[in-house]
Amino acid sequence: MTKIKMNGVVGLALIVSMMLPFELKAETSAEAKAKYLAVLKSDAPYEQKSGACRELVRVGDKECVPVLAAMLGDEKLSHMARYALEPIPGAEADAAFRAALDKLDGKLLSGVIGSIGARQDAGSVDALEKFLTNADPDVVRTTAMALGMIGTVPAGKKLKSALKDAKGDAAVRICDGMLTCAANLLAAGKAGKAKDLYDTMRLSDVPPRIKAAAIRGAILCNKSDSRELMVQLLEDEEPCLFGMALRVAIESSDKKMTKVLVAELGKLPAERVVLLVQVLGERGDQAAVVDLVPLAKKGEKTVRISAIKAITEIGDAAVLPVLVELMKDADEEVAETALTGLAGLPGTSVDEAIVKMLDDADKTVRIKMIDIAGQRRIAKAMPALLKDMSNSDARVRQAAIKSYGGLAGPAEIPVLIDLLSKATGGGEIGAHERVLNSACSLLNDKDACTKLLIAAQAKAGSSAKSALLRILSGIGGADALKAVRAAVSDADQEVHSAAIMVLCEWKTADAGPVLLDMAKSLANANDKLLSLRGYLGMAMRREIPEQVRLEMCRQAAGLIQRDDEKKMLLGALGSLKKAESLKLVIPCLDNQGTREDAMNTVLAIVEKHEQGKDLAVTREALQKVTAVGGDSAYAKKAAELLKGMEGEKE
Numbered sequence: 228m229t230k231i232k233m234n235g236v237v238g239l240a241l242i243v244s245m246m247l248p249f250e251l252k253a254e255t256s257a258e259a260k261a262k263y264l265a266v267l268k269s270d271a272p273y274e275q276k277s278g279a280c281r282e283l284v285r286v287g288d289k290e291c292v293p294v295l296a297a298m299l300g301d302e303k304l305s306h307m308a309r310y311a312l313e314p315i316p317g318a319e320a321d322a323a324f325r326a327a328l329d330k331l332d333g334k335l336l337s338g339v340i341g342s343i344g345a346r347q348d349a350g351s352v353d354a355l356e357k358f359l360t361n362a363d364p365d366v367v368r369t370t371a372m373a374l375g376m377i378g379t380v381p382a383g384k385k386l387k388s389a390l391k392d393a394k395g396d397a398a399v400r401i402c403d404g405m406l407t408c409a410a411n412l413l414a415a416g417k418a419g420k421a422k423d424l425y426d427t428m429r430l431s432d433v434p435p436r437i438k439a440a441a442i443r444g445a446i447l448c449n450k451s452d453s454r455e456l457m458v459q460l461l462e463d464e465e466p467c468l469f470g471m472a473l474r475v476a477i478e479s480s481d482k483k484m485t486k487v488l489v490a491e492l493g494k495l496p497a498e499r500v501v502l503l504v505q506v507l508g509e510r511g512d513q514a515a516v517v518d519l520v521p522l523a524k525k526g527e528k529t530v531r532i533s534a535i536k537a538i539t540e541i542g543d544a545a546v547l548p549v550l551v552e553l554m555k556d557a558d559e560e561v562a563e564t565a566l567t568g569l570a571g572l573p574g575t576s577v578d579e580a581i582v583k584m585l586d587d588a589d590k591t592v593r594i595k596m597i598d599i600a601g602q603r604r605i606a607k608a609m610p611a612l613l614k615d616m617s618n619s620d621a622r623v624r625q626a627a628i629k630s631y632g633g634l635a636g637p638a639e640i641p642v643l644i645d646l647l648s649k650a651t652g653g654g655e656i657g658a659h660e661r662v663l664n665s666a667c668s669l670l671n672d673k674d675a676c677t678k679l680l681i682a683a684q685a686k687a688g689s690s691a692k693s694a695l696l697r698i699l700s701g702i703g704g705a706d707a708l709k710a711v712r713a714a715v716s717d718a719d720q721e722v723h724s725a726a727i728m729v730l731c732e733w734k735t736a737d738a739g740p741v742l743l744d745m746a747k748s749l750a751n752a753n754d755k756l757l758s759l760r761g762y763l764g765m766a767m768r769r770e771i772p773e774q775v776r777l778e779m780c781r782q783a784a785g786l787i788q789r790d791d792e793k794k795m796l797l798g799a800l801g802s803l804k805k806a807e808s809l810k811l812v813i814p815c816l817d818n819q820g821t822r823e824d825a826m827n828t829v830l831a832i833v834e835k836h837e838q839g840k841d842l843a844v845t846r847e848a849l850q851k852v853t854a855v856g857g858d859s860a861y862a863k864k865a866a867e868l869l870k871g872m873e874g875e876k877e
Contacts (some may be wrong), residue, residue, distance in 0.1 A: 632662025
């Protein structure tokens with residue numbers, strides 16, 4: 228190759244031109260090509276030449292071939308030269324790669340052969356043949372893969388011929404190329420030629436993975452041979468071959484394949500039957516169900532469970548009676564698998580069959596069908612569920628209540644309310660309450676629901692009325708709040724107590740004034756205390772505006788007598804940022820029972836509130852902490868904060 232010597236000025240200019248942004252140079256492809264070729268012909272360093280090759284991928288053409296071909300023997304630049312040469316179209320690049328075959332060896336030769344394969348140069352097949360017996364294993368591997376990528380009939384013949392005399396690792400390398408070649412032939416519509424290669428490999432002394440891939444390929448080429456070949460794969464002791472059989476079975480859409488698979492179920496060990504059954508389920512061919520049902524009913528537990536899952540995955544409604552029978556199996560895992568499978572079995576015919584079984588005399592089956600009806604949201608089951616909500620068996624009633632509630636819409640709310648109002652047992656009331664509460668929470672018309680719940684209280688027993696109050700609290704609103712407050716005056720102690728607890732746990736701040744009034748006006752001291760604690764608990768809620776919470780604390784402060792409530796007040800005050808809240812904390816510093824909490828609250832408020840404001844009350848609170856805190860950390864921190872405030876003016 229003729230080299231161009233660059234003097235300092237020319238070289239610098241060339242380097243600078245390569246570094247300029249493309250937008251500024253606005254050079255044509257021809258200009259770019261000439262520039263990069265000049266770099267390759269020069270004594271430029273490796274980095275520049277490598278960069279030039281990279282750019283020639285973009286603008287290179289047949290004029291670049293001689294320069295790039297001359298670099299194929301360069302240990303450092305051969306790879307980049309091939310990178311630039313491979314995408315150049317035309318016979319010139321093919322000829323350049325072929326010409327290099329007899330000039331190179333080792334890694335450089337392997338690289339060139341790999342490029343020929345990447346270009347799928349069918350004209351190089353004869354030239355590549357001799358390298359299939361090369362002493363360098365890497366050259367043999369690359370040659371076999373290159374012929375495989377070329378993927379023509381002549382390329383396949385060269386590989387097949389080479390395999391006859393190849394041994395050990397060399398045979399494996401050639402087979403890898405043959406597998407690629409056969410796949411390309413099959414994709415090109417030449418199934419017969421592809422099968423010839425697959426058959427050659429499967430009948431040769433090759434490793435299991437090669438044989439497995441070859442048998443798979445042969446099956447794909449000719450379905451008429453699939454039965455015999457699949458049996459060979461399924462019954463072979465080599466796990467690799469059995470695994471390939473499963474893969475082929477999943478890939479195949481041939482219905483006849485099902486017969487081949489089920490015929491092997493009685494011949495294979497349990498661990499293989501489990502896997503084969505799973506594949507049958509995945510294939511989804513209903514023809515397999517008749518053979519899977521006996522496996523589901525008896526035998527090895529793992530096989531039974533696998534068969535149950537398979538028949539439900541296939542989704543044949545005809546297996547419903549089988550699954551019902553298996554739900555009663557003595558083995559809990561088998562029974563549970565059948566139940567899960569039945570719940571997921573698709574189709575309206577399955578829904579209809581489940582509805583019919585809601586009248587089953589066997590209560591275990593009946594309860595499970597009730598549960599499944601709810602899970603599947605079968606609307607047609609609602610009349611039967613409504614009937615069973617009055618069943619004499621408590622288990623049936625509970626299951627029916629749950630499923631009916633899950634299906635209930637606005638039209639069913641009155642029914643659910645009526646059932647709760649009439650309920651007596653604690654467990655049953657709780658079940659009705661959960662169902663009704665869930666149903667009410669999904670309604671858009673909350674006011675209408677509230678009216679129904681309020682009206683129902685008149686005919687409800689004590690426990691049921693208490694449940695209705697709790698549901699009202701979940702709905703919220705002014706009417707619900709008013710009704711619960713009225714229930715505080717109920718003569719029934721259970722209802723009275725429930726109403727107070729409901730108000731104390733009310734979700735919104737509109738219950739605050741009600742609780743404060745109760746804390747002031749209720750006759751019973753314990754009721755007043757509960758109301759006050761509920762009010763203080765509401766004052767601690769962060770979602771309520773801070774100024775509102777501060778006012779609530781002021782209102783509560785005058786009612787508090789016990790240290791426990793004072794600590795609740797301090798907890799509410801400690802969450803505030805306003806310095807004026809310190810006025811409510813200072814009195815608690817004089818009480819031994821609340822002093823430590825009060826000191827902590829002072830520091831929490833001072834560290835959060837805006838500096839430079841309310842300095843008088845802030846200093847007063849901090850000075851009080853230093854006075855009563857002794858050597859405590861609270862007192863030391865208060866002194867530190869006071870020192871930091873020196874000189875501050877409001």
